[in-house]
Amino acid sequence: MRRSQVSLFIFFLICQVAIVMAQDSLGRLQFKMDTGLFQSGVQDLLEQDFLFEIPFDQLTYTDDPKFPDRYVRVVVNTAFSIKNRETGDIVASDQWDTPAAFAKRELQLQPSYRLMFSELLSPGDYMLDITLTDIHSKRAGKKLVPFVVTDPPKDKLALSDIILATNIQPDSLKSIFNKNGYAMQINPDNVFTIQEPFLWFYYEIYNLNLSSDEEKLIHVKYTIVSAEGDTIKSYHPGSFRRPEESCIIVDGKNIVTLKDGDYFLLVEVTDTGSEESVILEKKFSMVREWAQLEQEAELEPMSDDESHEFLDKVQYVISKSEKKQFQGLNPEAKARFAYRFWRERDPNPFTPENEFKIELERRVNYANTFFASKQAIRANKKGIKTDRGRIYLKYGEPSEQREDNMPQSDREFIVWNYFNLKNISVFVFSDKVGRKDPQLIFSDDPTEISDPTLRKTLGSDWEYMMESLNR
Known part of the structure; x- marks a missing residue:
C-alpha cells in the first residue's frame, strides 16, 4: 500500500x-x-x-x-x-x-x-x-x-471542512504540522481554555467566479452561536478580492469571554461575482477551569529587562494582538505567555530542541554582532534595530550578497538577494549620512518604506545601481 x-x-x-x-x-x-x-x-x-x-x-x-x-x-x-x-x-x-x-x-x-x-x-x-x-x-x-x-460540486461556490487550532502561523521551517505553508497547533478535541483563548481556524474556498468583474469581492462573516442556537458573538464582516478560483483562509478570534459550554462557529462566504453564498459550521467547547493547570506551572516571573529582551527578539514574528496582550500582563503571566509563544511555534514538538527559537536566537546574535556599528553602539542601537538587522531577522541569511560602488559619488552600496522568497528578491543598503550604518535605500518588498527623493538625489548613481541589480 x-x-x-x-x-x-x-x-x-x-x-x-x-x-x-x-x-x-x-x-x-x-x-x-x-x-x-x-x-x-x-x-x-x-x-x-x-x-x-x-x-x-x-x-x-x-x-x-x-x-x-x-x-x-x-x-x-x-x-x-x-x-x-x-x-x-x-x-x-x-x-x-x-x-x-x-x-x-x-x-x-x-x-x-x-x-x-x-x-x-x-x-x-x-x-x-x-x-x-x-x-x-x-x-x-x-x-x-x-x-x-x-x-x-464543481459548478458552484463550495467550502472545505474547517480545522480548529490553538495557533496558526506562516511556516517557513516546514514543521511536521504544516498545511499549505501554515504551521498548525492542532486541537483535535476542539476544546479551548482561557489560557489559550484564540479560536484559530483554517478552511478553503472553491469555485470562485472569475468570469465576472475582477474588482468584485468575497465577503466573509463569522458568528459564534450557543448549542441552543442563540447568537453569542457576531464579528464585523471582512472582504477581499477574489485571488483565483480557490483560496486558503486562516483566521482567529479571541473567545476569552465565552462561558463554559458548547458552541458553533458559523462561517458565511459570499461571492459577489456569482452572488452565491455558502454557510459552514464547526462545533467547539470552552472549559475555563482548566486554566489552573498552567497557573500552577513553576515559571520564574519575567523582569522588565527580560520582557524588553523578549519583545526585541520576537518583534518581527509576534502579531500586533499578541504584543498588546503581552504588554498588559503581570510578570508571572508574561513568563507563561513567552513559554506558550515558543511552544506553539516549535516546528517539530517531537524533538527536545525548539528549532524555531534556536534559529531566531541565532539571527539575533548574528545581527547584534555584525550589524551594530560603533556609532550605533554609542547611540544604544543594537544590531537588530538597524535596517540590515531587521531584514536578517525577518528573512535570514541572503542567498547572495555583494558590494559595489556608485561611480559618481563613490558611495558604497550592499545588495542582498533572496531566491527563496515569494514576490521578494532584493534589498539594497547604503550609508546615506556617513555614519557607517548602512540604511535600506531600495527593495521590492512592498512592506518596506522607500525614500522617493533618492532617485533624484542620486541621479546617475541611481541608474547605475538599478542596472547592477539585473547583472
Whole structure:
C-alpha cells in the first residue's frame, strides 16, 4: 500500500466528508480525534486529514537518552487501515513509531500528544480502523470510524471542512504540522481554555467566479452561536478580492469571554461575482477551569529587562494582538505567555530542541554582532534595530550578497538577494549620512518604506545601481 503522508501536506487540497459516527473500543488507551477533507488537486482524488490527541495521563514517559535531566520521552505506534465499505477492499494501510520529547517542567502543564496524517481517496463509503499504542506501557486504544467522502460540486461556490487550532502561523521551517505553508497547533478535541483563548481556524474556498468583474469581492462573516442556537458573538464582516478560483483562509478570534459550554462557529462566504453564498459550521467547547493547570506551572516571573529582551527578539514574528496582550500582563503571566509563544511555534514538538527559537536566537546574535556599528553602539542601537538587522531577522541569511560602488559619488552600496522568497528578491543598503550604518535605500518588498527623493538625489548613481541589480 502507498505510504500515508504523515503530517506533511504536499498537495493543494479540496473536499468534503461526512463523519457518521465513531465507536471507541474497549482499548485502555483513550484518545480524541477530528477530521478535515479538502480537494487534492489530483484528478478524482480527495484528501482526508486525520487529527489525533492523546491526553497527558494516558502515556508513560521515560528519561530522554540525550538530555535525561531536562526532557522525558514517549513513543507512540500508529497502525491504521482504510476499507472501502462497498467493495470490502483495503485501500490504504500503514504503521509507524513516532517519538516525542517534553521538557520536564512542561509536565506540570500536562501536555498532550498530537498526531496528524492524510490519505488521498476517491469518493466513496469508508471505514477507518485506527490503533494507537504507547510503546513503553503497551497500552493500546482503537477506534472504528465510518466516513463518507463525497465529490464536491464543481459548478458552484463550495467550502472545505474547517480545522480548529490553538495557533496558526506562516511556516517557513516546514514543521511536521504544516498545511499549505501554515504551521498548525492542532486541537483535535476542539476544546479551548482561557489560557489559550484564540479560536484559530483554517478552511478553503472553491469555485470562485472569475468570469465576472475582477474588482468584485468575497465577503466573509463569522458568528459564534450557543448549542441552543442563540447568537453569542457576531464579528464585523471582512472582504477581499477574489485571488483565483480557490483560496486558503486562516483566521482567529479571541473567545476569552465565552462561558463554559458548547458552541458553533458559523462561517458565511459570499461571492459577489456569482452572488452565491455558502454557510459552514464547526462545533467547539470552552472549559475555563482548566486554566489552573498552567497557573500552577513553576515559571520564574519575567523582569522588565527580560520582557524588553523578549519583545526585541520576537518583534518581527509576534502579531500586533499578541504584543498588546503581552504588554498588559503581570510578570508571572508574561513568563507563561513567552513559554506558550515558543511552544506553539516549535516546528517539530517531537524533538527536545525548539528549532524555531534556536534559529531566531541565532539571527539575533548574528545581527547584534555584525550589524551594530560603533556609532550605533554609542547611540544604544543594537544590531537588530538597524535596517540590515531587521531584514536578517525577518528573512535570514541572503542567498547572495555583494558590494559595489556608485561611480559618481563613490558611495558604497550592499545588495542582498533572496531566491527563496515569494514576490521578494532584493534589498539594497547604503550609508546615506556617513555614519557607517548602512540604511535600506531600495527593495521590492512592498512592506518596506522607500525614500522617493533618492532617485533624484542620486541621479546617475541611481541608474547605475538599478542596472547592477539585473547583472
